[in-house]
Amino acid sequence: SQTIHQWPATLVQPVGSPLSLECTVEGTSNPNLYWYRQAAGRGLQLLFYSVGIGQISSEVPQNLSASRPQDRQFILSSKKLLLSDSGFYLCAWSVLVTNNEQFFGPGTRLTVL
Amino acid sequence: SQQGEEDPQALSIQEGENATMNCSYKTSINNLQWYRQNSGRGLVHLILIRSNEREKHSGRLRVTLDTSKKSSSLLITASRAADTASYFCATMEYGNKLVFGAGTILRVKS
Structure with a gap:
């Protein structure tokens, strides 16, 4: 069965x-991968998605970047965090064939002080 | 950008009652999906309804889709305290991306 892992669970930076x-x-192999951010009490905002190794699409201009160094690994990065980067970050995957449901990880709660 | 807009923003009902949540969207879609999120957790997929479907059932869940009105509803019958969560609709246009609404917070009181 498929599983998705995210870490850390919480982070204060x-x-x-x-x-x-x-x-x-x-x-699973060749998944679509997604990074979302969720502000408190709000819906999800898509930040990045990837359809393959090294292929990253950015949805919104921001202080963050994403990389996919391996087929089943997706990394969200920033060189310098801003207060506005605080939020709940969720990773998700879906089958490469479109129009399927997405499966979410447990999320990382980021607090920038 | 937010496409799905849920209504109401919050709903509080007694255990055993039915809960109805609505979602409206703006563009043509391939499918519409409903997700559930327990506090501080990831989202769990509940049900997917395709643009050529009008109604779908899964256990105590019933979803309808009216593409002429660009709206969907999620009905949870015989609610339980464990149904307390946030519920999100998400629309998939013709591509790989889901666009989520702001969600409805459901509280089921026992």
Whole structure:
């Protein structure tokens, strides 16, 4: 069966520090991968998605970047965090064939102080 | 950008009652999906309805889709305290991306 992992679960970082959040998927090959951010009490905002190794599409201009160094690994990064980067970050995957449901990881709660 | 807009924003009902949540969207879609999120957790997929379908059932869940009105509803029958969560609709246009609404917070009181 497929599983998706995210770590860390929670993170408190000072403004200006770097960030690296990791997401890995097991039990499937060639997944679509997604990074979302959820502000408190709000819906999800798509940040990045990837249809293959090294292929990253950015949805919104921001202080963050994403990379996909391996088929089932998706990394969200920042060189210098801003206060506005605080939020709940969710990774998700879907089968490469379109129009299927997405499967979400447990999320990372990021607080930038 | 937000496409799906849920209504109401919050709903509080007694255990055993039915809960109805609505979602409206703006563009043509391939399918519409409903997800559930327990507090502080990831989202769980509940049900997917395709643009050529009008109604779908899964256990105590019933979803309808009216593409002429660009709206969908999620009905949870015989609600339980464990149904307390946030519920999101998400629309998939013709591509790989889902666009989520802001969600409805459902509280089921026992």
